[in-house]
Amino acid sequence: MVPVKLLILGAQNTGKTALCVRFITKRFIGEYDHKKEVTYRCSRVVDQEAVDLEILDIACKESSVASLESSIRWADGFLLLYSITQRLSFLEVPRLKKLIDQTKQSLVVPTVLVANKADLEIGREVTTEEGQRLAKDLRLVLDQQRPLPDRRSYMLTVRHALTKKLTRSKTMQW
Numbered sequence: 001m002v003p004v005k006l007l008i009l010g011a012q013n014t015g016k017t018a019l020c021v022r023f024i025t026k027r028f029i030g031e032y033d034h035k036k037e038v039t040y041r042c043s044r045v046v047d048q049e050a051v052d053l054e055i056l057d058i059a060c061k062e063s064s065v066a067s068l069e070s071s072i073r074w075a076d077g078f079l080l081l082y083s084i085t086q087r088l089s090f091l092e093v094p095r096l097k098k099l100i101d102q103t104k105q106s107l108v109v110p111t112v113l114v115a116n117k118a119d120l121e122i123g124r125e126v127t128t129e130e131g132q133r134l135a136k137d138l139r140l141v142l143d144q145q146r147p148l149p150d151r152r153s154y155m156l157t158v159r160h161a162l163t164k165k166l167t168r169s170k171t172m173q174w
Contacts, residue, residue: 001052009096010081011089015116020057072103077110085123
């Protein structure tokens, strides 16, 4: 099994926890404890390969920048979530992407942009075109960086970097 660590980021009340629970259990649950950090674990087959997923759902409002950066360093990939009914959550995405890029530095990491609550069309504050434009802008930033390496070599690079940091963290104060 290939271990993959995924961090889900977005403003408060965008549906991060609901999306995680729905993905894991295939059910929608309406009430959550929004103040807790939760790690979900599951196994899935992705591109004909068994993957052991760890999905970290953090309470962004409660997180300090140092804690958020630590979570970003932990992750292999990211899910950036905004709600179409919450313009401020949409405006938060570029800041989160910039923080990911600064924290990961030269590593190009898989990042997916998700527009959530699309079933709530009446309360829409973000247009489909705005979401598509943001996705394109984030993709252009990625294209200007070095090309994404093949997945296996990328995972080996990530594992090596994580192992190196974990080894150093045992002997050094950060």
